[in-house]
Amino acid sequence: MDNYQRIWRTVQVIPEGRVASYGQVADLAGLPRRARLVGRALGAVPDDLVVPWYRVLRSDGRIAFPPGSPQAERQKQHLQEEGVVVLNNRVRLKEFGWRPDLAELLMRLEF
């Protein structure tokens, strides 16, 4: 299977109302040290595929796009729509960070 597909499918496992970092997604997708690839993959999601790209943030909880940019605003809106609090272009990972359960990963990450 293609790396992008592994990434997209991994992001689809992130629960509503929770967020994960690019590096975390890369690791879960079996692609350590490929955080940048995750960003690239999320920017190339096919129109017919539903992927909650907005649930992926930088490792410090900040939105990867420049504050105030159309993209950042769009991401913030999506997050807030599902209850994730965004302040100053950032989310508190201690509060909304996703800590995946091993059993759930094994069940839902069939590559």
Next chain:
DNA sequence: CGACTGACGCCGA
């Protein structure tokens, strides 16, 4: 083929 470019991450100042 080498240079450049990021939806990244980590560390030190």
Next chain:
DNA sequence: CTCGGCGCCAGTC
């Protein structure tokens, strides 16, 4: 907390 610098890696030119 913010920068700057550097390592990383796939894609592009």
